[in-house]
Amino acid sequence: MIIKQQKFNINGLDYTIRSAIHVDAEQLSKVRVKIDGETENMDREAGEGFIDVHGFEQIIQTDSESPTNLFLVAEVDGRIVGFSRCAGSNLKRLAHKVEFGICVLKDYWGYGIGKNLLKETIIWADSNSIKKISLAVLETNEKAIQLYEKLGFEIEGVLKRDKLLSDGNYYSTIMMGRYHD
Template sequence: MFDYTVRAATVHDALQLSNLRQLVDKETDHLDREEGEQVLSEAQFREILIKDHEEENRYCVVAEHNQQLVGFARLQGSNLKRFQHHVEFGAAIQKSHWGKRLGTRLLQDCLSYADDHQLAKVTLRVQESNYKALQLYKNYDFVIEGTLNDDKRMPDGTLQHTVLMARFLT
């Protein structure tokens, strides 16, 4: 049974989102940031969420379990007219809630939003070694547009490739 609520984020989620982002940054190497990098305060998250509600090419969705946020995803677009037709997708889920199809639910919600708002292209970046995420995106018609070789230096010193993917409105 799916014991989670997936819903659009509100400004009232700012504190929990700030805390969740910091937690997830220290739990996984799949994201761009390491623990303590580019920390967003409650006030900064509130500003982001306000803009997400004002602009059609921005959106944030959260996954909630027992009244606690355990995951979120965002679509981030550009203000430049030539790029307003596409958005970049990103998601983060608390490690203790991995394997419960939250990534799928968050992705589905974001793709529905993109389709409803005629956003012609959804892009994302995923670490080449994140096999489960790569397969999920392929299952939702994302195609590989390219690879950034040796793009990320990991804590152990190894270099990881980043895969650039896109899904087009049909």
């Protein structure tokens, strides 16, 4: 689905949040690899699960046409610095919910980009009969967990010893959900 773009100025940074479009595919392919290498909060390491330009073009087209998918980008001076995605299901028993994922380049943390991507997603979901947004977050990502709780998400469960990080230790994944009646 496509949403109307929104402009923000947080801590002196001007940025726009808008729906992803076809020409974003090349930047998205590169940005995703970079973000994966900047933090262990993601499921992948840099280069794993690589999506090329054609792959992103297909995702953007599918998400633009689907009423239960939403692909947003955060843009600063024509450069994509973060993105989020909701993916729903066509199955009748699952059609009321979407799965949410988000990532922002480390240089752009602290400007409310993640928060505003999520807020725009919540507005979209609430106005499009989406009853539940689900997400998964690494237990060590305390700032994200606090943000999710502040925006109405609840912890639904814990996947114990779910991820092996570079320090050789296993960490849990927190499953969270937000409901809208």
